[in-house]
Amino acid sequence: MVVTSAVIEQIPVAGTDNFAYLVSCPETGWAMGVDPGMSPASLLQAVHDKGVMLDLLVNTHGHHDHIAGNAEVMADTGARLAAHPDDVAGADISLADGTVLQVGRLAVQVLHTPGHTPGSVALYVDGAVITGDTLFVTRCGRADLPGSDPVAMYRSLGRLAQLPEETLVYPGHDYGPQPVSNIAFERANNPYLQCPDLESFLKLRMG
Secondary structure, three states, X not given: XXXXXXXXXXXXXXXXXXXXXXXXXXXXXXXXXXXXXXXXXXXXXXXXHHOOEXXXXXXXXOOHHHHOOHHHHHHHHOOEEEEOOOOOOOXXXXXXXXXXXXXXXXXXXXXXXXXXXXXXXXXXXXXXXXXXXXXXXXXXXXXXXXXXXXXXXXXXXXXXXXXXXXXXXXXXXXXXXXXOEEHHHHHHHOHHHOOOOHHHHHHHHHO
């Protein structure tokens, strides 16, 4: 049996510090885009350069700087939109914790990670996790915005921290000392993952 490995391309979104992602199945040529941001041409250029077929466009959460390019990407590629209904209404595919998205021969597992927003999700595939604005390299997302919940953020970060230590971490913004890390690095270097209890996390994140 041949095991297909995901090809994950991290794409800086032009004019911002956001990352979009292109996850493709090399065996079939099908692909999934993530968070096109406010300059969807960045993601579309990668799709066309690689010659893949974009079947899905997934939003990790509903903030404008991540979803503004949805319509343009969908119009260009015919991709179906997938998002959590608490953040993005009217998506073609409604995401929930445990949803599995098929991208060619790849299985992408959806982890509901509320805190930054009610409908934030992370996407786990082939030993990597795309974390949106929940977990950044050595940082975490804000929990003081409308709809944010710092208690839920603490729990979501704790869940991500329990992924295998070799799991690659692909964040939604280029905020850290490097663009990609792994869970072991985050456990060792991210102060938000080192808080021993909720009280200390709230003091650090909200203080």
